[in-house]
Amino acid sequence: MGRLAIIGGGAAGLAAAVTAARELRMLGVPGDVAVYEADERVGRSILATGNGRCNFSNARIDAGAYRNAAFVGSALGALTAGSDPVHAFFADLGLVWREEGEGRLYPLANKATSVLDVLRAAAADFGVREACGRRAVRIDVPDRPGGRFHIRFADGTVGHADAVVLATGGRTARELLPEGIGFAAARPVLGPLRTATDVVRHLNNLRVRCAVTLAGPDGAPKAREAGELLFRDYGVSGIAVFNLSRFAEPGDRLLVDLLPQMPEGDCAGFLHARRRRLSADGRPLSREAFLRGMLLPAVARAVLEEAGLAPGAPFAKRDVPTLAAALKAFPLEVRGMGDERQCQVRRGGADVAAFDPRTLEARAVPGLHVVGEALDVDAPCGGYNLHWAWASGILAGRAAATRLMGSDDVAQGEGR
Numbered sequence: 001m002g003r004l005a006i007i008g009g010g011a012a013g014l015a016a017a018v019t020a021a022r023e024l025r026m027l028g029v030p031g032d033v034a035v036y037e038a039d040e041r042v043g044r045s046i047l048a049t050g051n052g053r054c055n056f057s058n059a060r061i062d063a064g065a066y067r068n069a070a071f072v073g074s075a076l077g078a079l080t081a082g083s084d085p086v087h088a089f090f091a092d093l094g095l096v097w098r099e100e101g102e103g104r105l106y107p108l109a110n111k112a113t114s115v116l117d118v119l120r121a122a123a124a125d126f127g128v129r130e131a132c133g134r135r136a137v138r139i140d141v142p143d144r145p146g147g148r149f150h151i152r153f154a155d156g157t158v159g160h161a162d163a164v165v166l167a168t169g170g171r172t173a174r175e176l177l178p179e180g181i182g183f184a185a186a187r188p189v190l191g192p193l194r195t196a197t198d199v200v201r202h203l204n205n206l207r208v209r210c211a212v213t214l215a216g217p218d219g220a221p222k223a224r225e226a227g228e229l230l231f232r233d234y235g236v237s238g239i240a241v242f243n244l245s246r247f248a249e250p251g252d253r254l255l256v257d258l259l260p261q262m263p264e265g266d267c268a269g270f271l272h273a274r275r276r277r278l279s280a281d282g283r284p285l286s287r288e289a290f291l292r293g294m295l296l297p298a299v300a301r302a303v304l305e306e307a308g309l310a311p312g313a314p315f316a317k318r319d320v321p322t323l324a325a326a327l328k329a330f331p332l333e334v335r336g337m338g339d340e341r342q343c344q345v346r347r348g349g350a351d352v353a354a355f356d357p358r359t360l361e362a363r364a365v366p367g368l369h370v371v372g373e374a375l376d377v378d379a380p381c382g383g384y385n386l387h388w389a390w391a392s393g394i395l396a397g398r399a400a401a402t403r404l405m406g407s408d409d410v411a412q413g414e415g416r
């Protein structure tokens with residue numbers, strides 16, 4: 001009986017386990033599929049997603065949005081055509097979902113537990129073994145063709161397998177990968193950004209609807225996002241900022257457009273017309289009063305300060321170009337990532353160049369697959385990261401099952 005060891009019982013590991021065990025069951029091939037999980041239960045990472053609701057996929061997945069987009073495009077293309085195979089996988093498990101804004105998919109019951117429940121139930125039905133509290137510390141690759149992998153655990157035990165799926169997520173240790181596979185130390189991204197605090201500390205917890213451009217030190221735009229921005233005393237947060245954080249470097253600038261619906265060329269005209277209207281009845285019109293009803297007072301004060309306009313002075317015609325510039329590109333200097341505990345993924349991990357995108361199998365180590373966030377793949381918010389975890393897990397699970405079908409019946413069991 002062939003053995004498949006899946007290291008890590010998160011999103012990608014469970015998708016790989018269910019896929020492999022289901023394929024073996026459907027073909028009537030005996031096989032042992034085990035999930036080794038460091039935590040005392042599988043799937044805890046899934047429960048934390050989407051604020052407990054699990055934005056598990058997106059209706060409009062675009063491979064171009066991923067880091068290492070060509071590799072991801074080949075991998076997603078290798079899943080069967082027709083309806084999205086990740087969605088078909090979950091439909092087969094019984095999950096029902098609904099679509100929210102921007103194609104985000106959530107389970108109908110609105111709870112991440114629904115997603116984990118269908119995965120665990122299928123895993124149990126197909127005979128997957130869950131081995132929790134088992135932290136893998138090293139994987140010894142076969143020393144001869146047809147040989148077995150030896151997986152060493154922190155508790156001193158050793159497991160043996162014909163194929164291994166490494167699904168240990170963004171914190172994957174370099175030591176788990178064989179030498180020769182490129183590896184970039186991972187750093188958290190997809191989270192809040194720390195900025196110069198002179199402005200933001202006066203705006204803590206205020207939200208604005210805006211568009212934000214991330215510009216490099218030379219002023220060249222690197223990325224743009226629209227949505228809600230949340231000011232924090234250390235910087236800025238919100239989905240638009242999370243997405244920009246994937247490209248941000250210290251020294252970059254965020255240029256916040258506080259009038260995102262208005263083309264830049266129309267802004268001065270709008271401000272002139274507003275000035276005429278608000279002063280038509282002879283009321284005094286200070287610069288602060290000019291922005292009243294348009295921006296939150298604290299935001300208005302910050303914009304005026306940025307523009308170098310004293311709030312109490314009368315709003316003059318000559319103020320229009322300066323104010324228009326500050327409203328369309330309110331600048332914040334990026335200092336680095338903000339609260340790393342809020343970051344949703346880690347950038348880095350195993351170099352995709354070492355893997356076949358159709359199977360996620362290491363080119364130099366047949367039978368070893370690396371999936372999910374353990375690979376150097378990440379994407380914006382919106383269900384993209386979990387979609388990758390499921391998709392890569394399914395591909396690796398399929399390929400590993402195929403390998404097990406051809407493996408000899410030389411099971412060794414586990415020992416110290």
Ligand SMILES: Cc1cc2nc3c(=O)[nH]c(=O)nc-3n(C[C@H](O)[C@H](O)[C@H](O)COP(=O)(O)OP(=O)(O)OC[C@H]3O[C@@H](n4cnc5c(N)ncnc54)[C@H](O)[C@@H]3O)c2cc1C
Nearest residue numbers: 008010011012038045049050055136169372373383385386
């Ligand atoms: C707060 C938060 C919210 C998120 N929300 C979303 C969302 O709504 N939508 C979305 O698409 N993405 C979301 N993400 C990202 C998403 O959760 C990850 O991209 C995804 O879980 C990665 O799947 P994975 O299987 O590669 O890793 P994980 O799901 O992290 O699973 C890795 C597993 O391996 C185990 N493990 C690690 N090392 C070892 C070891 N040595 N031995 C044995 N086991 C080990 C871990 O305990 C863990 O169970 C969110 C992330 C966070 C942090």
